[in-house]
Amino acid sequence: MLDRRQFIATSLGLSATAITGPSAAAAANTYDETVKSSRAPLQAVPRDRELVRFATLAANSHNTQPWIFSVRGNVIAIAPDFKRRCPAVDPDDHHLFVSLGCAAENLILAASTLGWHADAAVDGDRIVITLDEAPQDTSALAAAIPIRQCTRAAFDGRPAAPETLRRLEDACREPNVAAILMTERAAIAGVTDYVLEGNSAQMRDKAFMRELVSWIRFNEAEALATMDGLFSPASGNPSLPSWVARPLLKLFFTEGGENKKYREELDSSAGVVVLAADRSDKSHWIAVGRACQRFGLQATALGLKYSFINQPVEVAALRQQFGASLGLGERRPDIVMRFGTGPDLPGSLRRPPELVMQS
Ligand SMILES: Cc1cc2nc3c(=O)[nH]c(=O)nc-3n(C[C@H](O)[C@H](O)[C@H](O)COP(=O)(O)O)c2cc1C
Structure with a gap:
């Protein structure tokens, strides 16, 4: 039997998560558990959800996550979510499009780990990524996706080799x-x-x-x-x-x-x-x-x-x-x-x- 929330969601053709929003999605978990699950190791299935999850771990301005992903077969498009633009710091959407580029790079690296060669093209405001089967290619960069973070702290002054x-x-x-x-x-x-x-x-x-x-x-x-x-x-x-x-x-x-x-x-x-x-x-x-x-x-x-x-x-x-x-x-x-x-x-x-x- 559907509860009221599921009923409304189903009638509107939405998932229950979409209608309740992020707080409901995370309600059962603590902050640390939620971070950990969003950064869990990449799985082969469900492929598209996993590639999107890894794409969203990218750096992005103010962590507004200004992206919308859509999938048609082996083509994944990343479009801007202009509702999440920051007109004061980023009046011309420069950072917004840089953030989309960051997400695309993560997606492309994650895809190669799962055995998909990804070809990216810019089409107007969107990045269109076409996946073709290829040998799996694990890289240190792809492995770093769930660990990377921006560290706003003093460093230890050591020079780099x-x-x-x-x-x-x-x-x-x-x-x-x-x-x-x-x-x-x-x-x-x-x-x-x-x-x-x-x-x-x-x-x-x-x-x-x-x-x-x-x-x-x-x-x-x-x-x-x-x-x-x-x-x-x-x-x-x-x-x-x-x-x-x-x-x-x-x-x-x-x-x-x-x-x-x-x-x-x-x-x-x-x-x-x-x-x-x-x-x-x-x-x-x-x-x-x-x-x-x-x-x-x-x-x-x-x-x-x-x-x-x-x-x-x-x-x-x-x-x-x-x-x-x-x-x-x-x-x-x-x-x-x-x-x-x-x-x-x-x-x-x-x-x-x-x-x-x-x-
Ligand atoms: C285009 C762009 C501009 C950014 N500008 C700043 C900045 O000026 N200062 C800052 O501390 N972080 C900046 N960031 C980092 C984001 O705030 C950070 O990626 C976001 O909060 C998510 O955190 P994470 O990268 O640790 O996952 C920027 C990121 C991007 C992609």
């Missing part, structure tokens, strides 16, 4: 995308100045702050209710009831405090990488996403941590000057990341495949 740097640089190789890898302290200090200037500008921008705070999940219950957003402990902050955390934010989340934290994070990093595509359009932003995801996976596979420090490319007034300082001329710098050796922080949540797959 030349072989490590070579592998990180190789991971970023993507047609029409340049990677500038910096390890000299003077070059990193130059990037730090832009990060701090960008952070100050963003923290004085009310719309930016409103949007950022709307994506912060201050504790496990809040995060489980939406299965998205920026989980405070994943950024090294304590888990607090919302009524305590929100007033404290004004006291502790200050321009000076954040700038000090970013300086420490950059001073303790082994290096910084900037990605810049030859052109600035959706297909190039997607290409940047693929390179940036491979960078994160390669760093993870090598036992390193990484995080994004995108302030210099997010603040439009700084972007061109930042690019020029790196010799990019008119080219737009797309993504800035730092890397090094650092701690494990709690993982962030993802909405289950049922909520991001469209039939």
Whole structure:
């Protein structure tokens, strides 16, 4: 016998999960159990659900998870979910399309592990991935998908070995995308100045702050209710009831405090990488996403941590000057990341495949 919820769902042609939302999907589990199950080892079946699950483990701006997947036979399309765009930090949807590129890269790597060669093409706003049977190909990058995370913490200051740097640089190789890898302290200090200037500008921008705070999940219950957003402990902050955390934010989340934290994070990093595509359009932003995801996976596979420090490319007034300082001329710098050796922080949540797959 159907209960009322199942009855409504069935009448509307929806799954029960789709109508109840993420909180019901996660209700039975604790935060840690939910993270663990979303990051469980890849299974061969059900293939499409598994590939989508691994795709969604990709880095994505503010963890908004701005994607919709649809499957027709051996073709999987990834489309933008514009309801999840962030107009303040990302007015032209640059980060949104980079995030789709990150998801596509995960999906392609996971597919090859299961014995599918994946061919990706950009069609308007969508990434269309065609799967063809191929020998199984396990790679260190694919194995790193469920472990990778962005680590917003100070690192231990250890430099990276030349072989490590070579592998990180190789991971970023993507047609029409340049990677500038910096390890000299003077070059990193130059990037730090832009990060701090960008952070100050963003923290004085009310719309930016409103949007950022709307994506912060201050504790496990809040995060489980939406299965998205920026989980405070994943950024090294304590888990607090919302009524305590929100007033404290004004006291502790200050321009000076954040700038000090970013300086420490950059001073303790082994290096910084900037990605810049030859052109600035959706297909190039997607290409940047693929390179940036491979960078994160390669760093993870090598036992390193990484995080994004995108302030210099997010603040439009700084972007061109930042690019020029790196010799990019008119080219737009797309993504800035730092890397090094650092701690494990709690993982962030993802909405289950049922909520991001469209039939
Ligand atoms: C295009 C893009 C831009 C991002 N910008 C930032 C950033 O400026 N600062 C930051 O701390 N994280 C940034 N991130 C990282 C996301 O916040 C992170 O991937 C997301 O919260 C999910 O967490 P996870 O990668 O640890 O799974 C960015 C990610 C992407 C793909």
